[in-house]
Structures are given as C-alpha cells and as structure tokens.
Amino acid sequence: MKNYCSKERHGSMRRALIRSLVSLPLALAVSTQLMAAPATSDVNTTGLAVTDDTVTVGILHSVTGTMAISETGSVQAEKLAIDQINAMGGVLGRKIEYIQEDGASDWPTFAEKAKKLLVNDKVASVFGCWTSASRKAVLPVFEQYNGMLYYPTFYEGLEESPNVIYTGQEATQQIIAGIDWVVKNKGAKKFFLLGSDYIWPRTSNKIARKHIEKLGLEVVGEEYYPLGHTQFNSVINKIKLKKPDVLYAIVVGGSNVAFYKQLKAAGIDMTKEKPIVLTISVTEDEILGIGGENIVGAYAAMKYFQSLPNDNNKAFVKAFKEKWGKDIVIGDVTQAAYLGPWLWKAAVEKAGSFDIDKIKESSPGIELTMAPEGYVKIHPNHHLWSKTRIGRAKDDGQYAVVFETKELIEPDPFPEGYQ
Amino acid sequence: MKKLQDFTRNPDAVSFAVLAIVLVFILPTVLEIFRLNLVGKYLTYAYVAIGLVLSWGLGGILSLGQGVFFGLGGYCLAMFLKLEASSPENTAIQSTPGIPDFMDWNQLTALPWFWEPFHSFGFTLFAVIAVPVIFALIIGVAMFKRRVGGVYFAIITQAIAAIMTILIIGQQGYTGGVNGITDLRTLHGWDIRTDEAKYFFYYLNVALLFLVLLVACWITKSKLGRILVAMREREDRVRFSGYDVSNFKIFVFCVAAAFSAIGGAMFTLQVGFMSPSFVGIVPSIEMVIFAAVGGRHSIIGVVYGTLLVNWAKTTFSESFPELWLFAMGALFIGVVMAFPNGLAGLYTSYVKPLIGSIRPLLKERARLYETPDKGGPDMLNRGTAQ
Numbered sequence: 001m002k003n004y005c006s007k008e009r010h011g012s013m014r015r016a017l018i019r020s021l022v023s024l025p026l027a028l029a030v031s032t033q034l035m036a037a038p039a040t041s042d043v044n045t046t047g048l049a050v051t052d053d054t055v056t057v058g059i060l061h062s063v064t065g066t067m068a069i070s071e072t073g074s075v076q077a078e079k080l081a082i083d084q085i086n087a088m089g090g091v092l093g094r095k096i097e098y099i100q101e102d103g104a105s106d107w108p109t110f111a112e113k114a115k116k117l118l119v120n121d122k123v124a125s126v127f128g129c130w131t132s133a134s135r136k137a138v139l140p141v142f143e144q145y146n147g148m149l150y151y152p153t154f155y156e157g158l159e160e161s162p163n164v165i166y167t168g169q170e171a172t173q174q175i176i177a178g179i180d181w182v183v184k185n186k187g188a189k190k191f192f193l194l195g196s197d198y199i200w201p202r203t204s205n206k207i208a209r210k211h212i213e214k215l216g217l218e219v220v221g222e223e224y225y226p227l228g229h230t231q232f233n234s235v236i237n238k239i240k241l242k243k244p245d246v247l248y249a250i251v252v253g254g255s256n257v258a259f260y261k262q263l264k265a266a267g268i269d270m271t272k273e274k275p276i277v278l279t280i281s282v283t284e285d286e287i288l289g290i291g292g293e294n295i296v297g298a299y300a301a302m303k304y305f306q307s308l309p310n311d312n313n314k315a316f317v318k319a320f321k322e323k324w325g326k327d328i329v330i331g332d333v334t335q336a337a338y339l340g341p342w343l344w345k346a347a348v349e350k351a352g353s354f355d356i357d358k359i360k361e362s363s364p365g366i367e368l369t370m371a372p373e374g375y376v377k378i379h380p381n382h383h384l385w386s387k388t389r390i391g392r393a394k395d396d397g398q399y400a401v402v403f404e405t406k407e408l409i410e411p412d413p414f415p416e417g418y419q
Numbered sequence: 420m421k422k423l424q425d426f427t428r429n430p431d432a433v434s435f436a437v438l439a440i441v442l443v444f445i446l447p448t449v450l451e452i453f454r455l456n457l458v459g460k461y462l463t464y465a466y467v468a469i470g471l472v473l474s475w476g477l478g479g480i481l482s483l484g485q486g487v488f489f490g491l492g493g494y495c496l497a498m499f500l501k502l503e504a505s506s507p508e509n510t511a512i513q514s515t516p517g518i519p520d521f522m523d524w525n526q527l528t529a530l531p532w533f534w535e536p537f538h539s540f541g542f543t544l545f546a547v548i549a550v551p552v553i554f555a556l557i558i559g560v561a562m563f564k565r566r567v568g569g570v571y572f573a574i575i576t577q578a579i580a581a582i583m584t585i586l587i588i589g590q591q592g593y594t595g596g597v598n599g600i601t602d603l604r605t606l607h608g609w610d611i612r613t614d615e616a617k618y619f620f621y622y623l624n625v626a627l628l629f630l631v632l633l634v635a636c637w638i639t640k641s642k643l644g645r646i647l648v649a650m651r652e653r654e655d656r657v658r659f660s661g662y663d664v665s666n667f668k669i670f671v672f673c674v675a676a677a678f679s680a681i682g683g684a685m686f687t688l689q690v691g692f693m694s695p696s697f698v699g700i701v702p703s704i705e706m707v708i709f710a711a712v713g714g715r716h717s718i719i720g721v722v723y724g725t726l727l728v729n730w731a732k733t734t735f736s737e738s739f740p741e742l743w744l745f746a747m748g749a750l751f752i753g754v755v756m757a758f759p760n761g762l763a764g765l766y767t768s769y770v771k772p773l774i775g776s777i778r779p780l781l782k783e784r785a786r787l788y789e790t791p792d793k794g795g796p797d798m799l800n801r802g803t804a805q
Contacts, residue, residue, distance in 0.1 A: 063741045102740035107599065107694050109736075112457065116737070119453040133694070136598045140691055144612050158524055197589060198597045203524060226585060227597070414512070 037093025043353045046146075049122040050354050055094040057082070057341075058101065058117035060128030060138075065105025066253070071130045073285055074152050074337035075100070076324050078127045081341035084319065091345045092354070099123060107137040114138040118145040124354045125150065127340040130333070132156060132200055139164070146356050150340030153333050154280070154302075156203035157413035162360050165343060166383045168336040169303055170413045171204045174280045177388035177405050178301030179211050182246055182278055185403070190220050192244035192275070194235065194251065197224035201250035204280060207415060208248055220244050225251070230258035236266045239275070249279045256286050260294045270297030270393075283331030284397060292397035304335040304373040305391040305399040316372035329397065335372050342368055343378065375408070383411030431636060434719045435629075442625045452614050459621040459689045461729035462628055464489075466682025468710040468721035469635050470675030475707070476715035477644060478671045479651030480568070484576030485679050485706050487583050488551040490698035492680025494587075494594075495550055497693035498534060499543035500603035500611075501595075519600070525592030534593075540607065547684045548677050555676035559669035566665070568654075577700055584699040599694025603687070611688060624685045628722070631678050635718045638674070647671060712754050714763025723762050 040052050049056035059078050061071035082096045090096055099121050101113040110129065117123045118141065125148045129135045132155050142149050142163040149164045157170035182188045191212050195201025202224065209219050220242040223235050232255075239247060251259045263270070263277070270277050277298040284306050287295055306317060306329060316338065320330055343366060348354055351362035364380040377385045385408040391399025446458055467485045474480045507517040515528045522530070536542045558579065562572055587594045595601070605611060611620070638644050649657045650664055658664050687693045696702065713724020731750055735743035758765045 064744050100740045102736050102743065104736065107696055108690060108692075111690065111692070112460070112733070113736075115453060115456075120451075131597075133598045136601045137692060137694065140602050140604075140612070156524075158520075197591075199521075199524065199591060202591075206526075226589065 038352065043092055044124075044355065045353070046355050046357075047122060048124045048354050048356075050094065050124060053094055054097050055091060055124050055354060056097045056099060056121060057344075058121065058123040058126040058128065059098050060101050060103055060110065060113055060117060060126055061130060062103045062105040062134075063100075064102055067103075067105040067130055069289075070253075070285060070333070071103075073331060073334035074127075074130060076328075077152075077320070077330075077334045077338035078341060080320055080323050081338050083323070085341055085345055091348050092352070096341070103128070103134055107131075107133045110134040111137040111141055114141045114147070114149075115145070118142070118147040123147070124348075125344045125359075127152075127337065127344075129153070132198075135159075135164075148344070148356050148359055150337075150344060152337035152340060154336075156200045157415070158203065160381050160383075160413050162382070163356075164382060165340070165363060165378065166411075166413075167339045167343065168333060168384075169386060169388075170383050170411050171200075171207050172412050172415050173303070173383075173386065173388060173409045174301050175204055175208050176211050177409060178278060178280065178299075178390060179208060179215075179248075181301075181390050181403050182276060182299070183215060183217065186245070186273070186276055188217070188245035188276065190218050190242070190244040191246045191248055192220055192239055192242060193222040193248045194239075195224050196229070196250065196252045196255060196281075197226050201252065201281070204250055205248070225255065227253060227255070229255050232259045232262045233266070236262060236268070240266070240268075244275050247275045247277045249277060250281045251279075252281050254289070256282060257289050257291075260290045260298075264294050270295065273297070282393075283333065284329040284399065285331040285334070287393065287397045288329060292393065292395040295393045296395040298393045299402075300391050300393065300399060301388055302332040302391065302399075303386045303388060304332045305389060305401055306330045307391070307398050307401060308373065308389075309401075310372075310374060312370055312374065313372040339368060339371055339376065339384075342370070347378075377408070379411050381411060381413060383413060385410060431719075435632070435636075438632075438719055438722060439629065442628075443622075447618075447621070452617055455621055456617045456689060457729075457733060458726070459617070459624050460686065461726050462624055462722070463682040463686040463689065464706055464709055464729065465628060465722045465725040466631055466685070467675075467679040467706045468713060468725050469631055469718050470678035471707060471710040472715055472718050472721055473635055473638060473647075473678075474671050474675040475710065476717075477639060477651065478647040478668060480668055480672060481573045481707070482576045482672070482675065482703075483573045483700070483707060484578075484580035484583075484703050485675065486698050486700075486703035487576075487580050488555060488676040488679035489683040489686070489702075489706070490583065490587075490693070490695070491551040491554060492547045492683030493687040493693040493697065494600065494683075495537070495543055495546040495680075496684040496687045497600040497603060498537040499540060500606060500687065501600045502530075502534065502538055503606070504602060504604045519595070520602075521595045521598065521600075522592055527592050531593050548680055551676045551680035551683075552673050555673045556669065559672045563665035563668040563672075568668075577703070580698060580700050580703045584695050587695040587698060594695075597695060599692055599696070601692040601694075603691050606688070612691060617689070620685070620689050624689065627681055627685065631681065632718055632722075634674075635678075638671075639718065643667070643670075708751060710761075712751070712761050714758075714761030714766075716760065717763030717766075720761055720763025720766070727762065 040050055044050040059075060061075045062068050063072065063075065082098060085091065086095050099117065101117060103110040103113060114126065117126055127150045129138060129151050130153050135151055139161055143161060147163060150167055151164050152167050154168040154174055155170060193205045193208060195205050205222060212219055221238060279298060279300050282300055283302065317330060321328060346366045346368065347359045347363045350366060351358035363378050363382065366378045368376050373386060379385055387405045388409055389401055390403040391401050394400055447455055450458065467489050471485060474482060501519045505517065505519045510516045510520060513520065513523040515523055518527060518530050562575060588597045610616060646657060646662060646667055650667060654664055709725040709728050710721045712728050713721030732747060735746040739746065754761065
C-alpha cells in the first residue's frame with residue numbers, strides 16, 4: 001500500500017532504494033559523473049522540469065478502468081527502466097523522477113492529463129498511452145505544447161508525428177512477415193480474417209488482405225465484431241464451413257477469452273493446425289486471461305516473446321521478476337514500453353540536451369544494443385527497426401519461438417497502396 | 420439603496436450574483452489558464468445537469484441518456500471543425516485529399532452526403548441545437564404519448580445511449596469510430612488552441628451558462644414549472660384537470676436536450692475533440708450524479724455540484740493515480756447519505772436558517788439607523804407618548 005502514497009513520497013522512497021542498491025565503486029563513478037554534469041542552463045533552454053540533479057518525466061497509462069489490465073505491464077516496465085537508468089547515474093548526471101497520471105481508460109482524461117503533465121509539470125518526456133484512441137486524443141496536445149511521447153503499443157500505422165517515438169511495431173512489421181512465414185512453411189492458401197471492430201484490426205486486415213492477394217492466394221472470409229463481444233459461435237460455424245487454411249485473428253481485449261474458449265469447445269484443436277490460428281493480438285498478458293490450455297497450438301506474430309533466449313532478455317526478465325514478483329508475465333507491449341526510457345536517455349545524451357527540438361533531431365539513428373528483443377534502431381520516421389518473430393502458444397501460457405526474420409524489418413507507417 | 424435591498428432579499432438574484440462573481444472574477448484571477456480551461460470543461464457538463472434539474476428534479480423524468488444529446492451537439496460542431504481542418508492542402512498525403520483523415524483510412528473516397536452541410540457554419544450552429552432536439556422530440560413523442568414513464572423511461576434512455584455508442588463506433592468511416600473526431604485546429608481560420616482562444620471560450624461558456632440558467636430559472640418560476648412539479652407529484656390529477664401531460668413532458672425533455680447540446684458544443688470547442696466516450700451509459704450516469712450531488716431541485720446547486728465532483732475527480736486522480744476511484748466512491752456515498760438533496764439541500768437546511776437567524780438582527784439594526792431620517796411613525800409615537 002505504501003507504494004500508492006503521494007508522488008513526493010514515491011520519489012524519496014525510490015531515492016532511498018537506489019542509494020542502498022548502488023554499491024560503493026558505482027557510487028564513486030556516479031559522483032564523478034555528477035560533477036561532470038553540464039549546467040542546467042545549457043541542457044534545458046525551454047523551461048522543462050530539469051534541475052541540477054533531477055529531471056522529471058511523466059508516466060501516463062490507465063491504472064483504473066478496462067484498460068488497466070493491459071497497461072499495468074507498461075507502467076511496470078517504464079518504472080523498471082527508470083530505476084535501472086538512475087542506478088547507472090541517471091541522464092546527463094540527473095536522476096529521473098516521475099509523475100504518474102491515470103488515464104482511467106478514458107480518452108478525454110488522457111488528453112487532460114497529458115496537458116497537465118506538459119503545461120503544469122513541464123515534464124521532459126512522457127511514456128504512455130496504449131490504445132490508438134488515447135494516442136489520437138493526446139497527439140494534438142503533444143504537438144501544440146511540443147512534448148515528447150514514447151508510445152509502446154503495436155498499432156495500425158498511418159501516423160508519423162515528430163513528437164512521438166513509436167516503440168511498438170506499425171502494422172506491416174507485424175503482418176507481412178507472419179503471412180509470408182505461414183505461406184512458405186505451412187503451404188497456406190486460404191485465409192479467413194477476423195477482428196474486433198475498430199481501426200487497428202480493420203487496417204491490419206486490410207494490409208493482410210492486400211498482401212495475401214498479391215501472393216495470388218485467397219481470402220475466404222472477413223468478419224468484425226464489436227469490442228467486448230462474447231458470442232463467436234456463428235462465426236466459428238462459418239469458419240468450419242469455409243475450411244480456411246489459416247484463421248487470422250485480431251480479436252482484442254476481453255473478447256479473446258470467449259473466442260478461444262468457444263473455438264476449443266467447437267472442436268477446433270489448434271495443435272492439429274486445421275485451421276492454423278495466427279494472431280497478432282494475443283500476448284502472454286492476454287493468455288493469462290484466456291488460459292494456456294485454451295489457446296495451446298496457436299501461433300502469434302510479434303516482435304518479442306518472454307521466452308526469447310538471448311542474454312539481454314534473460315537479464316530483463318530476471319530484473320522484472322525481482323521488482324514485480326516472480327509470477328508476472330511479460331508481453332510484447334511491456335517490452336516495447338521498457339525501451340521508451342532507454343531510447344529517450346540515448347537521445348538526450350546524443351543531443352547533449354533535454355530540449356524537445358534537439359531530441360527530435362537526435363532520435364533518428366539511435367541504436368539500442370541492450371534491448372530485450374535484441375538490437376533496435378530508430379528510423380527517421382520515428383518508428384523502430386525490429387524483427388518479426390513467430391511464437392507458438394504452449395499450455396503453460398508462454399510462447400515457444402519457432403521463427404524469426406533474419407533482418408530487421410523497416411517500419412513503413414504509410415504503406416503504398418494499402419491505404 | 421432600495422433596489423439593492425430588494426436585490427439582496429431575492430435569494431435567486433443573490434445566488435446568481437455569487438456564482439457570477441466566482442466564475443467571472445475569482446476563478447480567472449486565481450487559476451492559471453490550464454486549470455481555467457479545465458473549469459471550462461467542467462462547466463460544459465453543468466449544462467447537462469441544469470437540463471436534468473428541469474426534467475428530473477422538476478418534472479420527475481429521469482433520463483439516463485443525456486450523454487446522447489451532449490454528444491450529438493458536440494459531434495455537430497466537431498464535424499464542422501474537422502472539415503475545416505481537412506482542407507485539401509492539409510490532407511495532401513491522403514489517397515483522397517480534402518476529406519477527414521479517418522474517412523481516408525476507411526477507404527471512403529468521397530465525403531458522405533450528411534457531412535456536406537457541415538461546411539456551413541450557420542447550418543452547424545443550427546444543427547447543434549436542432550439535431551439533438553429533433554432526436555429528443557422523436558424519443559419524447561414515442562415514449563410519453565404512450566405513457567411510458569418512470570423506471571421504464573430511464574431504462575429506454577440508457578438503451579438509446581448504448582445503441583448510439585455502438586452505432587458511432589461501428590460506423591467508423593463516417594464518424595471516426597472509437598477514436599472520435601480529433602485534431603480540430605481552427606474556427607474560420609482562427610486557431611482555437613491558443614491561450615487567447617481559451618480565455619475567449621471560457622467567457623463565452625460562462626455567458627451561455629448564465630443564459631441557460633436564466634431560461635431554466637424562468638421555467639421553474641413560471642406556470643409551466645408548477646405544472647411540471649404537479650405532474651411529478653400526481654400525474655393523474657394534472658391529466659384530469661385537462662392538461663395534456665405528455666406535451667409538457669416532451670417539451671421539458673427537449674429543453675434538457677437543447678441545454679445538453681450547447682454543453683456538448685462548448686466541450687468540443689474547449690477540449691478540441693469529441694469522442695463516443697461521452698455518448699455512452701457511463702458518462703450519462705455520471706451526469707446524473709453531478710445533478711444528484713449538486714441537488715436535483717436547484718439549478719444553481721447543480722453548477723456547484725458539477726464543479727465539485729469534477730474538481731475532486733481531477734485532484735484525487737492526480738494525487739492517488741491508483742486509488743482515486745475509491746475516494747470518488749466515498750464522496751458519492753457520503754453526499755447521498757449525509758445530504759440526500761445534495762449541496763443545495765445542505766444550503767437550505769443548514770446555511771439558510773443561519774442567514775435567516777441573522778437577518779432579523781440586521782433588519783433591527785437597519786431600522787434603528789433609518790428611523791431618525793424618515794421621521795416615520797416611530798417618532799410620532801414617541802411624541803405622543805411624551
């Protein structure tokens with residue numbers, strides 16, 4: 001409960017924690033770095049909340065309401081990254097303090113809180129938002145008051161704001177490699193597209209359909225259901241009738257629970273791959289709700305799975321569990337949220353300044369070799385170069401990685417001919 | 420002097436003046452523009468709450484779907500602003516330049532016919548009121564002429580709010596879907612996002628709020644208001660007395676809808692976007708809570724109620740981002756348990772008697788000071804006594 005007290009308490013507790021964590025040699029290194037820290041007047045010419053030894057950032061996610069279950073992971077990842085950066089001596093010799101605001105799963109509240117963080121608190125950067133709707137609501141605020149937003153979710157693309165760094169995948173990065181894989185390795189010819197009815201699934205399926213048709217293959221059905229829908233029996237019957245090779249599912253949120261349970265109850269055994277279920281909307285977080293035994297055998301196309309075997313990821317998973325409990329699972333978006341503070345730190349250090357305009361300029365080309373997903377790089381369009389991976393759901397709620405693209409995939413938020 | 424005394428003896432005039440001083444002078448001087456803009460946003464909900472005082476507090480018609488009218492008003496204005504923001508120059512990167520961005524994403528290649536009239540500002544202003552009122556009229560005629568009332572009416576309005584949300588989200592190519600209509604920039608080329616614009620809209624908002632308050636006050640004082648109260652208490656007696664009850668209900672429901680719509684339009688101007696999250700069940704019920712906290716019989720009370728609830732919401736959520744909902748719950752329970760008639764009830768049962776007990780003392784003193792100048796009957800009496 002202590003954690004939930006006022007922000008001031010939060011900050012001092014964190015400082016105390018860090019003080020106790022940082023060992024003596026590191027402390028010495030930090031103090032030399034502090035002495036070498038550039039003057040505040042040089043690194044902050046626009047009146048952001050930067051002092052001689054602190055810099056304040058904002059965390060803006062829903063911790064109440066329907067989205068809280070998804071966004072909590074992002075909040076935890078961002079706090080972990082901030083703690084780790086502080087333990088290493090902070091950014092330009094300044095400790096990061098954060099102000100957390102609750103978007104309450106309500107888009108206008110997001111806009112209000114974003115404005116508060118930028119205008120009132122003058123935060124140097126904001127890590128936040130999850131749904132596209134919340135990002136669309138805060139975008140004009142960030143552009144008007146010239147703030148910086150690190151947005152973690154995989155999303156539909158069709159956007160490229162100088163004030164946003166998109167640390168998740170835009171749609172083509174998640175879709176095209178996934179479809180190529182299922183065509184090449186499983187010989188799939190007929191696809192059935194299914195989604196929740198809003199912009200992300202619709203745009204994603206549009207890109208998927210174009211790509212499938214370009215490969216000379218067939219889409220045998222495309223259906224949408226409202227958010228929160230729980231009756232999928234009629235569409236499951238349709239799927240059985242049309243006999244697609246691949247069921248491409250972009251069902252989101254709570255609907256997933258009903259959808260996968262009903263799929264199983266209707267006798268579709270995903271481990272038999274008739275049809276193959278390929279999703280881009282179910283991360284380890286969602287499987288917690290669905291239950292591993294209900295989705296075992298399905299494939300997911302993501303850029304990150306908790307089970308990735310590289311050393312970066314092992315260290316990340318260990319640190320995450322140490323901070324937030326050993327039973328916690330880490331999904332794709334959580335990892336992308338973790339990148340936010342690190343990318344911001346790198347951009348600030350490259351620019352030698354906290355000024356937003358300088359960060360905008362310095363961001364393209366920034367590389368992160370310590371990312372849990374492996375190496376990432378910021379593209380001039382403010383999205384990340386990253387790999388696409390295919391995981392297969394196991395009954396313990398984790399994915400086994402079965403494929404990853406050799407190269408990083410270039411982000412292309414405005415794909416030609418897909419609009 | 421006499422006029423001033425009359426004025427102070429009229430409780431409505433005093434409370435109007437106090438509210439005006441608070442909104443016009445005190446808040447703009449003590450609050451920075453960001454907070455003032457938030458107050459402006461809260462006040463847009465007060466329009467809905469005032470409408471609810473008329474229909475619910477006075478007429479006994481509880482509508483749990485006022486968000487629909489708020490949303491329709493807001494959407495009408497947002498459509499105009501979105502069209503202005505989507506000029507062919509601004510949208511050159513789209514496959515079809517000149518239409519709103521979300522239409523382009525949804526493969527629309529031409530502006531839908533019902534968007535066309537919203538190029539005209541005059542039509543938009545008309546539509547902001549007319550569309551919600553006509554919609555309210557249809558609902559009103561369909562419900563009240565069949566003598567649907569009470570709980571059944573509340574449930575139906577709630578269903579309408581749910582249907583409206585699903586419709587807006589489902590038809591995203593035409594409405595912007597769950598994202599709503601965002602990124603509104605200018606009004607006739609005038610940037611609505613600057614601080615000057617925010618001050619202007621704040622004062623415009625306050626001015627319109629007082630206009631609405633005056634209309635509401637007039638309705639409560641008029642014969643119409645008394646009929647509404649009579650209907651609330653004993654509908655059958657009013658009907659037997661020869662009044663067509665349903666027409667009065669339809670009328671007051673439409674007035675409440677019009678008030679909500681003005682609030683919605685002012686919301687769009689001040690916040691810069693409109694989304695289906697104002698149309699649904701939750702915001703509609705929230706607006707009823709504003710009215711309940713303020714006191715559903717008092718038009719001035721609900722303005723304070725709206726301000727209090729929203730201020731608490733903002734403050735609690737800024738201080739305790741993970742626990743604030745519990746604080747809000749406690750506030751609602753506390754208010755309803757302690758003051759079933761809301762803030763206005765608190766005023767009438769505690770503050771007013773206090774003023775009442777002071778007033779005779781004041782009068783006494785005033786009389787003592789006044790009498791010598793007047794040389795009134797008192798002097799005469801004194802004279803005769805001598």
